Amino acid sequence: MTVRLLLADDEHLIRGALAALLALEDDLVIVAEAATGPEALAMARAHAPDVAVLDLQMPGADGVKVATSLRAELPGCQVLIVTSHGRPGHLKRALAAGVRGFVPKTVSAQRLAEIIRTVHAGNRYVDPELAADAISAGDSPLTAREAEVLELAADGAPVAEIAERAALSQGTVRNYLSSAVSKLGAENRHTAVRLARERGWV
Amino acid sequence: MTVRLLLADDEHLIRGALAALLALEDDLVIVAEAATGPEALAMARAHAPDVAVLDLQMPGADGVKVATSLRAELPGCQVLIVTSHGRPGHLKRALAAGVRGFVPKTVSAQRLAEIIRTVHAGNRYVDPELAADAISAGDSPLTAREAEVLELAADGAPVAEIAERAALSQGTVRNYLSSAVSKLGAENRHTAVRLARERGWV
DNA sequence: ACATCCCTCTGACATTTGTCATACGGAGTG
DNA sequence: CACTCCGTATGACAAATGTCAGAGGGATGT
Incomplete structure (x- = not known):
């Protein structure tokens, strides 16, 4: 069973490289790429991917916003967020938006492929370190x-x-x-x- | 003639993907990888690459600092900086440190390969948009x-x-x-x- | 030698921030 | 209903910050 992917990242270099690496996996196929939030949304509508791999920071609309729209429009599409800067609050926001996976860019492509499969299977995956940070940061005391x-x-x-x-x-x-x-x-x-x-x- | 490369980036995903893509070019070969500034320096000493492709922001020591040390220790090694956040001042600092190339991560892998060759040939390459920003930002008026x-x-x-x-x-x-x-x-x-x-x- | 710049300092003043006490209405809870 | 939050507000005071004028010394350049 192949997993159809949408890849969104504003850095062409990264996106291209990632696409190349993930394409090496037999069961993963990239059906669309996007460089901005709105573009990702449009691409998702057009191609209805199984899993959307989104960068957290993109021009236009960030990964979490895109994820929110995606949940509403394409409930069958699982969202996986990939990020360079793993702030605790982002994780919390992302989970609230129905994101199924949240990983830092420090993972290897091999791991990422596994995580994509995990998410596709309907399970969740959150980087343990980010999760620990989020827990220790706790809830905001601010009104x-x-x-x-x-x-x-x-x-x-x-x-x-x-x-x-x-x-x-x-x-x-x-x-x-x-x-x-x-x-x-x-x-x-x-x-x-x-x-x-x-x-x-x- | 093959170009021997050192690749330094703290994001494993990016570094691995980049390595995979650049390895597709016949004349480029990656001889070392590093995830931190000090590691990059150590790797460079050990492998004496022709070109060092450095991320601007890395733990330990940033790309420019590494470049400065590299200029002194390995004059034959050309430095190319790759970055997500192209601030004008960084470019200026980088050029002052003897960096030969400065490009944003939005370029394609194809372009990057060409730029690596340009730098290896002893020429300079600076992304036109970043250069324009740097010029319009001008010199610091601060003492x-x-x-x-x-x-x-x-x-x-x-x-x-x-x-x-x-x-x-x-x-x-x-x-x-x-x-x-x-x-x-x-x-x-x-x-x-x-x-x-x-x-x-x- | 002179002018000009930067570094450093002081003192005085106006403005902005930070803190506190106090107040009232609404929402939610026991 | 009484109690406790939160949101909103005012007034007053203390502390920090921003601005200005001036002054001496060192470096640099003409």
């Missing part, structure tokens, strides 16, 4: 608003701008930032942003 | 100290800590930050850090 405000603060915007963009009063914004900072044990909003990013909470 | 202080401010440390780490008075640190911020046209130190990072000035 929805706190996370939102922290996110808006991420690029160094002043309180006034955050307040405007979030349609809140400046005082409220400062309250949220303050509580986020203390919950994260940070010294100021900027280290708080960094910590939250590392744990994948924003 | 050495300003850049240093800005770098220390990058992870959100308070002025007191920056001052201590740079062995400067707090007032001086604030002066440098202030002038860096105004030179970069930023609103505050944090957006300044972001801007400088984007242009590769830190």
